[in-house]
Amino acid sequence: MNRTTLSLIAGTTALAAVTGFAALSAPDAPGTDTAAKAAAQLPVERTSLLCPAPSTSDLAETSYTSFTPVTKGTGSGGKAELREAAEESADAPADGKGKGKDKDDGKSGEDKPGKPVLTSKEPGKPVTGDSSGGEAPALVGTADGRFAPGWTVQETTEVAAGTGRGLQGVNCTAPDTDFWFPGASTDADRTDYVHLTNPDDSAAVVDLELYGKDGALKSAVGEGITVPPHSSEPVLLSTLTGERQTNLTVHVNVRSGRVGAAVQALDDKLGGDWLAASTDPSGSLVLPGIPADATSVRLVAFTPGDADADLKVRLASPSGPITPAGHETVHVKGGMTSAVDLGDVTRGEAGSLVLTPTDRSVPVVAALRVVRGKGDKQETAFIPATRPLGTRATSAGNSGKGSTLSLTAPGAAATVKVTASAGSEGGTPVSKTYTIKAGTTQDIEPPAPGGLKGTYALTVETVSGGPVYGARTLTASEGGVPAFTVQTLPDDRGTVAVPEADEDLSVLQR
Numbered sequence: 001m002n003r004t005t006l007s008l009i010a011g012t013t014a015l016a017a018v019t020g021f022a023a024l025s026a027p028d029a030p031g032t033d034t035a036a037k038a039a040a041q042l043p044v045e046r047t048s049l050l051c052p053a054p055s056t057s058d059l060a061e062t063s064y065t066s067f068t069p070v071t072k073g074t075g076s077g078g079k080a081e082l083r084e085a086a087e088e089s090a091d092a093p094a095d096g097k098g099k100g101k102d103k104d105d106g107k108s109g110e111d112k113p114g115k116p117v118l119t120s121k122e123p124g125k126p127v128t129g130d131s132s133g134g135e136a137p138a139l140v141g142t143a144d145g146r147f148a149p150g151w152t153v154q155e156t157t158e159v160a161a162g163t164g165r166g167l168q169g170v171n172c173t174a175p176d177t178d179f180w181f182p183g184a185s186t187d188a189d190r191t192d193y194v195h196l197t198n199p200d201d202s203a204a205v206v207d208l209e210l211y212g213k214d215g216a217l218k219s220a221v222g223e224g225i226t227v228p229p230h231s232s233e234p235v236l237l238s239t240l241t242g243e244r245q246t247n248l249t250v251h252v253n254v255r256s257g258r259v260g261a262a263v264q265a266l267d268d269k270l271g272g273d274w275l276a277a278s279t280d281p282s283g284s285l286v287l288p289g290i291p292a293d294a295t296s297v298r299l300v301a302f303t304p305g306d307a308d309a310d311l312k313v314r315l316a317s318p319s320g321p322i323t324p325a326g327h328e329t330v331h332v333k334g335g336m337t338s339a340v341d342l343g344d345v346t347r348g349e350a351g352s353l354v355l356t357p358t359d360r361s362v363p364v365v366a367a368l369r370v371v372r373g374k375g376d377k378q379e380t381a382f383i384p385a386t387r388p389l390g391t392r393a394t395s396a397g398n399s400g401k402g403s404t405l406s407l408t409a410p411g412a413a414a415t416v417k418v419t420a421s422a423g424s425e426g427g428t429p430v431s432k433t434y435t436i437k438a439g440t441t442q443d444i445e446p447p448a449p450g451g452l453k454g455t456y457a458l459t460v461e462t463v464s465g466g467p468v469y470g471a472r473t474l475t476a477s478e479g480g481v482p483a484f485t486v487q488t489l490p491d492d493r494g495t496v497a498v499p500e501a502d503e504d505l506s507v508l509q510r
Contacts, residue, residue, distance in 0.1 A: 039497035039499045040497070041496070041498075042496060043071050043072075044149050044493070044494060044495065046142070046143070046148050047143050047149075048141065048142050048175055049151065049173065050138065050140055050141070050172055050174075050199055051082065051141070051153060051155050052155070052232065052260070053136060053137055053232055053234065054155055057134050057162055059160045059161055060132070061132055062156065062158075063155075063156050063157075064118055064129045064139075064154070064155055065153065065396040066118050066120050066151070066152075066153045067125075067127075067396040068080055068124070068143065068147045068148070068151045068152070069124065069419075069421070069457070069459045069492075071123070071494055074123075077146065078144045078145015078148065079119065079143070080119070080141065080142075080151055081118070081143075082116070082117045082140070083116050083140055084138075085114065085140045085230055086114065086228065114137065118141075120143070123146055124422060124429070125422045126397075126454070127424060128424045128454065138195065138197045138231075138232035139153075140199045141172065151492075152396045153171070154396040156168070156474065160479070161479075163268050163272070164265075164271060166272065166379040166483040166484075167379070167478070167483035168264070168272060169273065169397070169486075169487055170274035170487070172260070173262060173277070175198075175199050176260075177253075177254040178251075179277040180249065180250075180251055180252075180278045180280075181194070181250040181278070182248075182249040182278055182301060182365050183247070183263075183265070183300040183368070183369055183382055183384070184265060185237075186238045186241060186245050187246045189269055189270075190266065191238075191268075192236070192237045192238075192265045193263070193266075194235045194250060194252065194261060195233075195262050196225070197231075197261075198227040198228065199230065199260070201229050202229055203256075204227045204254060204258060205224055205226055205227075206227060207223050207252075208222035208250060208253075209251040210222065210241055210245075210249070210251075211250075211251070211302055211337050212245040212336070213337055213338070213339075216335065217240075217243055217248075218241070219240040222240045224255070227257075234264075245337075247337050249365070250263060252277075261277065262277070265380070265382065267380055270378050271378065271483065272380060273382055273486075275367065275382040275384065276384050276487070277384060278367055278385045280363075281365050283309075283356075283357050283361030283362060283363060283364070285354075286352060286354050286355075286408065287354075287366060287367070287384070287386070288352040288383070288407070288469040288489075289352060289470070289471025289486050290315075290346050290351045290370055291350070291370065291372060291484065291486075292348055292350045292351075292443065294372055295371055295373065295374060296343060297344070297345050297370050298342065298368065299339065299342060299353065299366060300366065301330060301340075301355070302336070302338070303364045304363065304365070305335070305362065306334040307334050308333050308362070309331075309357070309362035310330075310331055310332075310357065310359060311355045311356065311358065313329060313340075313353065314355075314356070315346070315352070315353060315354070316354055316408045316409075317349050317350070317441060320437075320439045320440055327342055350441050350442070351441050352410070353368060365385065366384070368383040372484055373482045377480050378481070381484055383488065384488060386469060386471075389416075389460050389489050389490065390462065391462060391491060391495065393470060394457060394458070395457060395458045396457040398420075398446065398458055398472070399456075402474055403446055403472060404443055404445065404446075405446045405458060405460070405471075405472055406443050406470060407441070407460070408436065408441040409436040409438055409439070409440065409465065409466055411439075411467060413438045413465050413466065414467070414468045415433060415434070415435045415464045416436065416460055416462055416468055417433050417460070417461045417463050418434060418444070418447060418458060418459070418461075419459045419460075420456050420458055421449065421456045421459070422449055423451075423453045423455065424456070425453035426453035427452040427454075427456065428450040428451055429449055430447045430448070431447070446458050458472065469488075470488070470489035471486050471487065473486045474486075
């Protein structure tokens with residue numbers, strides 16, 4: 001084998017290590033078609049999810065549901081498993097910098113996470129687990145083979161009393177390097193933590209940047225936070241700044257490594273919930289699933305650049321787009337967090353907020369704080385801007401009652417298929433098709449599996465038409481408080497585009 005052949009194969013191997021697939025072809029003969037062949041959509045082969053530590057309350061009751069939809073084209077092997085993350089750094093200082101020692105005890109990366117908590121048995125059937133009290137750790141999960149495509153884990157916690165009482169829910173997230181959280185706070189009534197979970201064998205280094213109504217907040221202790229391997233660090237926002245800000249945007253910027261990130265927003269009077277990251281900054285945003293009985297809705301928006309953004313505000317209602325009176329547009333100054341109280345904008349009907357540029361497009365991130373109830377019986381949830389559900393989106397942790405599926409088609413009309421899985425303890429899957437009219441939001445009481453026992457998952461697939469955005473709301477009654485939590489339904493990214501190889505690599509061997 002000559003040196004040229006060795007170099008080509010070495011380059012191909014490096015590319016395959018990064019992408020999982022590499023295509024290499026000989027030069028085209030004169031006159032041949034040089035157009036790239038269409039990429040095939042193939043199931044992903046491995047994925048990771050990270051679940052934050054659910055609560056510090058002794059009254060917390062947490063349930064987990066793990067689910068992988070059945071995906072064509074997968075093999076017969078693989079597994080999906082959640083394990084306990086290592087304990088938080090024992091010597092982390094009180095200022096939240098988290099510069100604890102790496103707990104590297106010489107064990108391999110495989111051995112560092114704790115005991116298994118949840119292991120899936122088969123695609124298409126949820127598996128559940130639970131924990132009690134405030135000692136439950138963060139979880140680190142990996143799925144491969146037939147369990148990887150569309151793997152979804154829901155963490156739901158009921159807290160009977162105290163700060164953040166009510167229902168708190170979050171979709172466990174994939175590790176990444178950049179997150180935006182508009183809607184956080186350091187107000188006197190709020191206790192907000194950023195939970196950072198590192199799934200890898202080496203430490204991650206993270207910067208936390210805070211932006212208020214007048215711009216960036218100075219915070220030296222938010223720089224260079226170390227998250228040890230296979231562990232989780234909760235960082236209290238009020239330890240990063242002395243300023244009390246009702247509305248903040250938090251930027252999680254990972255210098256090295258990767259983490260999962262989520263904000264736990266707890267209020268002394270209004271309950272609390274998890275604030276998931278907004279979708280990537282964009283000129284147009286959709287925030288789906290505002291409950292029909294919302295008594296207060298606050299929009300929090302931020303533009304990362306220097307340019308100001310002017311946005312049209314529209315509510316996609318069951319009957320079509322509506323312009324909220326007095327809130328036709330919102331002005332977002334560059335680098336500053338803006339907040340607009342929209343009141344009971346839905347007026348007793350389901351709705352989704354749609355933000356579009358009035359003129360030029362400026363990238364923005366946004367989230368909604370939604371309140372249900374009145375007086376001392378109020379509860380809070382958050383709805384971040386999200387990606388469309390795309391080919392397929394998945395929602396786990398549904399029960400026989402208390403689940404609502406909200407779908408909106410802000411552009412063209414669309415048809416979707418909703419499938420309820422088998423129950424975790426028994427039941428037969430069932431599917432139903434729905435048409436969402438252009439510019440509307442439709443609240444759906446999702447179909448339940450026949451003979452349901454336990455909890456079940458929902459998958460939503462686009463059949464035809466324009467983009468659809470969705471969210472799932474879980475409700476419960478906690479001592480007269482209308483407890484609820486909302487999770488958006490972005491595409492589950494169960495498949496990946498893989499370009500077809502033009503020629504077998506064996507042509508390079510001599």
